[in-house]
Amino acid sequence: MTVMEQRGAYRPTPPPAWQPRTDPAPLLPDAAPYRVLGTEAAAQADPGLLRRLYAQLVRGRRYNAQATALTKQGRLAVYPSSVGQEACEVAAALVLEDRDWLFPSYRDTLAVVARGVDPVQALTLLRGDWHTGYNPREHRVAPLCTPLATQLPHAVGLAHAARLKGDDVVALAMVGDGGTSEGDFHEALNFAAVWQAPVVFLVQNNGFAISVPLAKQTAAPSLAHKAVGYGMPGRLVDGNDAVAMYDVLSEAVRHARAGGGPTLVEAVTYRVEAHTNADDDKRYRADSEVAAWREHDPIDLLEQELTARGLLDEDGIRAARDDAEALAADLRARMNQDPVLDPMDLFAQVYAEPTPQLREQRAQLRAELEAEAEGSH
């Protein structure tokens, strides 16, 4: 007897209008995360794609290291590292067309940079000179979102609006495992499925919401299983396998663009470094666990594949590292310049037209600044 039949035994018979909508089987994720690297399927992967992914992963790793160093130097207030998760970040950016939109969460600076946003502008939120350093319209990247999962309904609304206008635009929204417990996650997935909105939800399950492990976050068989209840397909994928990530996400994007509606993708990965510099991860996990995941490194996995197929040699590795080093040097040089801030910006763009109250306050600050300048002479 199935679970549904058991429930039927103590539930009133539903009225005739009620019908199960679909057979849930096609919506269910695979039993194990989908992998390409290290399997026979890897031989089919396009060499050009492999090289592009590799270059971006190496850049991403170096970017993470540089941003973390800048935090230690006090140049960044905080940096949530995505070391170990670079494959998710890079794939999320690379599967999108120019006209598509990316909705990142606070840990997704790397995806934002891989999408083409200036690395310094991508860091202004974390540096503290402004909330969003880039124009979201320029690269079709929504502001980095600090509240958890609240950007997911935005992605749904934007994708829905694009479809209403007849544009074949897809929105890809990123969220962590902890974010799946938030109400906005539920509401966004439900809206997307009901509206058949062209959205891809990417959950990076990196094992912990700060210190809380997945086992305390959910009782679901996997986060990808949650898709079934909304009536959308769920995919479980190895988040450290850049090719698998690219395959699954690009298939989800194609599906959405073709009018097939949303997909929930759970990338099983691991946050190798602490949540941020303010976190002590030794309090909640064993070094051996971290070490084991370091053995399943996204860059190593791809490097092995490229090397085995003769697509990468020492020169190639050096070239990728040189390119990443140049990115880091540029980031370091520009981040080490003190940003020039205009205090009057405080009143910029609170409203299209400042209220009379804000005009008064603006005048007050201007007077204070003038007095300050006067005093310093």
Add this chain to the structure above:
Amino acid sequence: MTTVALKPATMAQALTRAMRDAMAADPTVHVMGEDVGTLGGVFRVTDGLAKEFGEDRCTDTPLAEAGILGAAVGMAMYGLRPVVEMQFDAFAYPAFEQLISHVSRMRNRTRGAMPLPITVRVPYGGGIGGVEHHSDSSEAYYMATPGLHVVTPATVADAYGLLRAAIASDDPVVFLEPKRLYWSKDSWNPDEPSAVEPIGRAVVRRPGRSATLITYGPSLPVCLEAARAAEAEGWDLEVVDLRSLVPFDDETVCASVRRTGRALVVHESGGFGGPGGEIAARVTERCFHHLEAPVLRVAGFDIPYPPPMLERHHLPGVDRVLDAVGRLQWEAER
């Protein structure tokens, strides 16, 4: 001179007409919310819009306020002008995070690259015998959030004009609809609707010399009635209808108080931490030397909104206003 035959219309009809005209004038205006389509809203304020403009323009959404407002944010990011209905005041609370963390600050966060022209319609306030969670006055929460405009009409003509202005605004507007005035009628010609008022201007509804009653939304009729009743006692009360709580019209309010020398703020939301405290402070700061008495407040009690059979004891009525007007004959204690 041509005389236009003014027909009596309700505030609800004027609101419907405002949305209809906005949708006809601008194809990017989309109405959305729970029950707004086929049913026309539980108060019928969106009646006929889905039929006229299609379900893509007037959409019945899943029942989820955070989702409704969150989706509206994304729609506005893509160039639409969502008009969101929250059905009842207290039902808007699940959407607070979207409103406060995103709607109110997206323009500022993106240095103007992403203004959000969203109108959030919230039927609010008591006096209709609603059960719990159907009668809250939540304006203080919205007023405390920078980046939002907060407006509330008290007349049929303002309902139309202010809603057109709200929908046309490039900034988010919390549009508070006084439920108990939905069926109030006024002579208003829906075929030649009045000009759209700019947001942020208060209006003197009744000129007077003895004291100023500062009010808005559902309390305006109460204050006008109190002003009529006060005539018998020799009080000539001026009544100012704020219409817009944010931005606040210091100019109109303070000009009135300087003329009369006495001020009383009347609203039905609670007094402690309520709008009246802010208004009294502003008036005191600007008009201290003109004041003959402390600025007084008549507000709802500081209690969770009471059950409907007791709400008449909670809501500020004419007697309570008149009693406070009497106390404006204040003399300094020595």
